[in-house]
Amino acid sequence: MMLELLTACSSSPAKKSSNSVSKSSSLYQELEKTPLPKHLPMPVEGVSRGQLVDTWGNARSQGRSHEGIDIMAKRGTPILSATDGFISKISSYGGGGNAITIVGYALSQHYYAHMDRFGKYKVGDEVKVGDVLGYVGSTGNASTPHLHYGIYLYPNRVATNPYPYLR
C-alpha cells in the first residue's frame, strides 16, 4: 500500500501564484524579514517526529521527483499550519486535490495537499502556527489518506526537503 501511495503522489502546486496580501501590509513585511526557522512544528495532529519517513526525491511518473514529504494519518485528522502567514491559494483541482498554499516566514511557500475537506479559511486570511487548515484525505492523485507537505523558498520557489525541518 505504501509503494502504491508513493508512486501515485506526484502533486506540486501550480507554478503561478499570486500574493493575495498587499506587499505594503504589516503582515507581509513582518513575514519578509523573519527567517524561516530550522525547525517547524508538525503539520498533522498527533504525528510524532519519529514516525516520519523521508520521501523527498522519490521517483514519480513522467520523470518528476517528489517535491515534499508524505505524512501518513487517518482520514479526517486535523492539518495544522506549520508557520504563521497568510493563505495565498486554495484549489480543488489537479494532482493535489483540495490544496492550500500559505506564504510564511521569509516569504517561503507551504503547500498542503490531498485534504479531505478544508478548514474555515479563505484566500488572504492570516493564519498562525497550529491553526487548522483542513483535514487529511486522499483527494487528487493520492491513493490512501495522507498529507503531502511541500516547502518552496523565496524568491525562486526552489523546492526544499521538509523532512529536516520536521524531525
Ligand SMILES: [Zn+2]
Ligand atoms: Zn507527496
